[in-house]
Structures are given as C-alpha cells and as structure tokens.
Amino acid sequence: MTDFFVSIGIQYGWAWFLATVAGVLLIALPLMLGVAMIIYADRKIWAAMALRKGPNVVGPFGLLQSFADGLKVFLQETIIPSASNKGLFLIAPIITFTVALLAWAVVPFGPGMVLADINIGLLYILAISSLGVYGVVIAGWASNSKYPFFSAMRAAAQMISYEVSIGFILICVILFANTNNLSLMIEAQRGFGFGIVNGFFFHILLFPMWVLFLISGMAETARAPFDLTEAESELVAGYQTEYSSMSFALFWLGEYANVLLMCALNAILFFGGWLPPIDWEPLYYVPGIIWFLLKILFFFFIFSWVKATVPRFRYDQLMRLGWKVFLPMSLLFVVLVSGWLMLTRYS
Numbered sequence: 001m002t003d004f005f006v007s008i009g010i011q012y013g014w015a016w017f018l019a020t021v022a023g024v025l026l027i028a029l030p031l032m033l034g035v036a037m038i039i040y041a042d043r044k045i046w047a048a049m050a051l052r053k054g055p056n057v058v059g060p061f062g063l064l065q066s067f068a069d070g071l072k073v074f075l076q077e078t079i080i081p082s083a084s085n086k087g088l089f090l091i092a093p094i095i096t097f098t099v100a101l102l103a104w105a106v107v108p109f110g111p112g113m114v115l116a117d118i119n120i121g122l123l124y125i126l127a128i129s130s131l132g133v134y135g136v137v138i139a140g141w142a143s144n145s146k147y148p149f150f151s152a153m154r155a156a157a158q159m160i161s162y163e164v165s166i167g168f169i170l171i172c173v174i175l176f177a178n179t180n181n182l183s184l185m186i187e188a189q190r191g192f193g194f195g196i197v198n199g200f201f202f203h204i205l206l207f208p209m210w211v212l213f214l215i216s217g218m219a220e221t222a223r224a225p226f227d228l229t230e231a232e233s234e235l236v237a238g239y240q241t242e243y244s245s246m247s248f249a250l251f252w253l254g255e256y257a258n259v260l261l262m263c264a265l266n267a268i269l270f271f272g273g274w275l276p277p278i279d280w281e282p283l284y285y286v287p288g289i290i291w292f293l294l295k296i297l298f299f300f301f302i303f304s305w306v307k308a309t310v311p312r313f314r315y316d317q318l319m320r321l322g323w324k325v326f327l328p329m330s331l332l333f334v335v336l337v338s339g340w341l342m343l344t345r346y347s
Helices: 002-007 012-049 065-075 086-106 121-142 146-177 182-187 207-220 245-270 281-285 288-309 315-344
Strands: none
Touching (some): 012 086, 012 288, 065 245, 086 121, 086 245, 121 146, 121 182, 146 182, 207 288, 245 288
16 A cells, blocks of 8 residues: 555655555444444344344344444543542543554454554564453542442453463464464465365364363453453442443443454464365455454354353352363463474474
C-alpha cells in the first residue's frame, strides 16, 4: 500500500504514514462491526440452545439489535461514583478496549494480509494479551467498592494461573513450527497431517495441547464457565458494577474483541490459519481470508456452546484446574515434544 501512495506522487514518509493509518482502519472498523454481529450471534446461539427466539425485532431477523443497544448506551449518562478515583475510573475501560485492538496488528488474515508481519508475532500477542488485565484491576480498585475490588483480585489471579499454562502450550507450537512469526507458523502447517491435513492439531502430541489451549483461552478471556470476575450471584457485575454508558460498552467491546482474538489464535496455531482444512488444490481457489473467518466462526460457536451449556466453576475449582492440572500437563508435553523432535527431526 505504501508503494501505491508513492506511485501517485506522495513522499515516502507520508506514504508510509497513510498506508499505516489505512491498514489500521481496515482492521479496526471491520473488527468493530464483527464484534457487533458476533454479540448478536452469541445471543441467538444461547437462545436456540434454550429453545428461545433471541433478538428478532430490531431489523430483519433482529440483525440491528446490537446497534440499537450501542445507541442506547451511547445516549445514557456516564455516572462516576463520588468516592472513586475519577482519572483511573475513566481510563480503565479505555485500556481494556485499546489493548484488545492492539493485538490484532500481527494477526495474518491471508498471505501478506497483515499489518505488521514481525518475527516475534506470537510473543507480541502473549505480551499484549497479558496487559488486558490491567484495565480490569484498575477498574476494580478505582471504583472504591468491595464487589469490583474482589472481582479485580480474581481477575489477576485467574490471568496468572492460565497465562503460565498458555506459555508452555505456545512453546510446544513454536518447537514444531521453528518460528515465532505467525505467517511462517501457518505455512509450517501445510500438509502437516500425513501430507493431507493442514494443521498441527492432527499430531498426537499437539492435539492435547490444542484442547488445553482452547479451555485456557476461555479462562483467559473470563468466558463461561470461567467468568468468575463477573459472577452475578456473588459480585453483582464484578469490576463493571459501577460503570455505565460508553465506559461500560468499552469493557463489553474489549471482552468480545479478546474472544475473537482467542478464536483467531486457535485457527492460526493449530488449524492452519488461512489454509484450507485439506491440502487439496481446488480448495485453494477459495480466498484464504474466507477460510480464516470460517474457522474463527467455528471456534466462536464452540465458545458460545460452552457458555450456554456448562455451569460456572467455583473459584477454588478454577484455581485447582489451572495450577494442579493444566500447568503439570503443559510442562509434561513440553518435555515430550522436545524429546520427540530430538529423536525425529535432529537425530
């Protein structure tokens, strides 16, 4: 895109700037639209599993319901508790929303369709996703209320518990792909399963890691059955209790952007990203971005399915699963994967 702006007579510095801004908008605007529609899809899936209709009034088939809800919160008054730390109270949802968008900078939607194709893309996502908890912790503390504060403490403990496991799972994927670049990681999965299947999930050592990553992703995004930060039976609405209007909406948008990011990572790390499921030439006529979006939608359906059917964990169960099950398992598989590669790839 920089070359295009240069070709029409714009200086290289300004051409690079305009190309970067255009790239950011091409990701951020469709992502915001996607978040609105994915909230609608989430509600329809829950409704179908509970034998209800879900949104069906605003717009055809209820498609405009998310936009009506957005307009409603936009027109509401922003109420700031008098005893809160006003500066931190207002900046917390901005942090959550901004961090949720930043991670998408290195996500490859297709061959060459990535804003920043850096060699440490996976490490960048791991670092950025870890920052998201700061918005939650600041919101809980700045509200100067007990329920949000308890929620913030839960969020911090939950993030630490599952980030460690996710880190070991990613080490297994990096060892197989031999790169931290997400685009090269996708290419490493071409025909990986017996020369037929595109995806690491087909390997006997990486399939359990995908299952652990999927569950850890739900815990990392505080998605049911791990939504202990928002447990309404215990904490009213958790760290969002004192929020209203657009500040509340920013938390909502950031949460769903993180869920979509985790769905995208499942597709990139284990299911071949933009590659078709089968390494068969006619399937490559379908644009890679279509395959990638279909995989994201598939994983989002799994997330919604679990939320609609699995009851919420107790907090002690959440911690036990992270520290006593996932951590030892992921550490064991790091040893198994490295040993397997030493015997097969480097022997």
